[in-house]
Structure formats: C-alpha cells, structure tokens
Amino acid sequence: MVGREIFQSEVKKVEELIIEMAKKAKEQLTSAVETLYNSDIERAEKVIEADKQLDSLDFEINEAAILLIARQQPVATDLRRLVVAIRVSSDLERMADNAKNIAKSTIHLGKDHGIEIHKSIAEMKEIATKMIDLAIKAYENEDITLARKLGDMDDMIDGMYSSMLRELLEETATNPQKIQHIMQMAFSGRYVERIGDHATNVGEDVMYLVKGESADLNE
Template identity: 70%
Template sequence: MVARSMFHAEQQHIEKLIIEFANKTKEQLSKAVDCLYKADVAKAKQVIDQDKQLDALDHQINDEAIVLIARQQPVARDLRRLVVALRISTDLERMADNAKNIAKATVHLGSNPRVKPHSAIREMKEIAIEMIDLAMKAYEYEDITLARRLASLDDMIDQFYGTIMKELLEEKATDPEEIQHVMQMAFSGRYVERIGDHATNIGEDVMYLVKGESLDLNE
C-alpha cells in the first residue's frame, strides 16, 4: 500500500513537471513572436539561451519516468500514463525548439529587416497557445472531448500558414538579402504551424491514454 502511494506521488510529480514545461513553452513562444515583430535581436538571443532550461526539464521528466517504469514495472493504465508523459514531454521539447527557431530567425533578420512580419503569424501564435492550454487540460482531466477540439484549431493554423505562404511567394524580391528575409518570415510561419501539429499530437496521446488505442485527430 505504501509502495502504491509512493508510485502515484512520483507519477503526479512527473505530471506537474509536464504542466510546468507547457507553461514555459508558451512563454517562449510568446517572447519569440514578440521579438520577431519588434525586431528585438537582444531579446531573441535571450530566448535562444533560455531553451537550455527547457531541454533540462525534458531530460528530468524523461529520467524520472524511465526510473519509475524500471523500478515499479507498472502495467495497463499506469504504464500508459508514463508512456504518454514521455511522449508529451518530447512534443513540448519540439515546440520549444520551434520557438527557439523563431528567435533565431529574428537574429538572422537583424534589427532592420527588409520584410515586415506577416500579421497572420501573431494570430497563429495565439491559436497555438490556446491549443497548448487545451491539450494540457485534456491531459490533466483525461478529457477526450477537449482533445478532439484540437483538430479544428490546427486546421485554422494551417489555413493561416497557407495564406502567409501564398502572399510571401507573391513578393517581388530580387535582392539576395531581401529574398533571405522573405524566407526567414516563411520559416517563422512554418515553426508556429509545427507547434500546432505537436499540440495535436498531445491530443492524440490523451486519446491513447483514455481509450488504449492510437487515433489520428486529423482523420
């Protein structure tokens, strides 16, 4: 009985770390996009440096989950919860990497970019943050109804990204530097779009946790 209580306490600690990870990932995304619009290279470099903290958190979650699996050898639902924790941590780490990449794009663009950020990138960012919040609520409450809502939000991000790409491809850039700046803006939109995909993955992980089978929310 004591061992069982200790197992659940350690499991809950891992889940709290995941919620913390998600909140820090949202902060990174907000800061990165803010840097992009303000052409704030100094702040962008801070975002890049802060990514190391998120990598460390990912390693901590992985280490604790793997040790708990090895020591307690859980089965059925308990095992699924730990497997899902590992999957979610991986998706959050990749989201954080995409936020870091937006900051890197800001550094490449410099303090006086030749191309202004497309307004849709900010709208995509807001949806992505909503998706992370929704994914974490679905995870915390094991709510598949919330998880399913992620698919429609991901579609919205995809539509915005399509608009960005269409308009950027219509840019009449001929100067090599300007072309590079157009590409960095396109990349930035793509990074936010990828964050939406990873949030959808978390929704699918919740479906697996609850139902015990892998499902594609985009089908």
C-alpha cells in the same frame, strides 16, 4: 506510504513537471514571436538561452518516468500514463525548439531588414498558445472531448500558414532583393505551424491514455 501511494505520488510529480514545461513552452513561443515583430535581438538571444531550461526539464521527466517503469514495472493504464508522459514531454521540448528557431530568424533578419512581418504569424501564434493550454488541460483531466478540439484548431493554423506562404511567394517575385528576408518570415510561420502539430500530438496522446488506442485528430 504503501507502495501504490508512493507510485502515484511519483507519477504526480512527473505530471507537475509536464505542466510547468508546458507553461514555459508557451512563454517561449510568445516571446519569440514578439522578438520577430520588434526586431528585438537581445530578447531573441534570451529566448535561445532559455531553451536549455526546457531541455533540462525534458531530460528530468524522461529519467523519472523511465525509473518508475524500471522499478515498479507498471501495467495497463499506469504504464500508458508513464509512456504518455515521455511522449508529451518530447512534444513540448520540440515546441520550445520551434520557438527557439523563430528567435534565430529574428537574429538572422537583424534590426534594419526593412520588411513588414506578416500579420498571420501573430494570429497563428494566438491559436497555437490556446492549443497548448487546451492540450495540457486535456492531459491534466484526461479529457478526450477537449483533446478532439485540437484537430480543428490545427486545421485553422494550417490554412492560415498556406495562405501566408502563397502571399510571401508572390512577394518574392516583386521584391527579389528581399528573398532571404522573406524566406525567414516564411520559416517562422512554419515553426508556429509545427507547434500546432505538436499540441495536436498531445491531444492524440490523451486519446491513447484514456482509450488505450491510437487516434489521428487530423482525419
């Protein structure tokens, strides 16, 4: 291989790791929310343990991208592609951290908390997983049309979270003895909402990669 082909091959490996990481982050979110509804402490502990795999992938992606920048000294689109890879990896790692935090809330609540988990968390999760899929598809194809759709989806999650939070705050007034448990549910909703934010960040990174300028998809 000539130098250019080697560089492109190494960049492709980094991008494949990002796609693998996105798949794992989505699996973590789904598992974590299921543990919350099922009060599945054992599975929640596995979600927390599995987060280490995503931390390792994030480190591997960062190391590979930084090494390519140092060795190849790329410019223009090539440099943006590596910078975006680092940024996308960071957002995926934070998505996984939020999924881990949901699992921690499951453990904090315990098996016999006696409250019904708000349906909005599952509904928000469904949108968030679709956002992860869409964000990575936009990243793979460098598709700004797909990336732009993430802003509207994020607004949907934000609205659902705000409505849920109002309802939960009202519930604390009528069930003050359950306030700690209700707050863990509120935290879990917030973690899902944050995952939507990070998926939107990936969309903004795609805009930067393609157009070479920053964008705010929530404007």
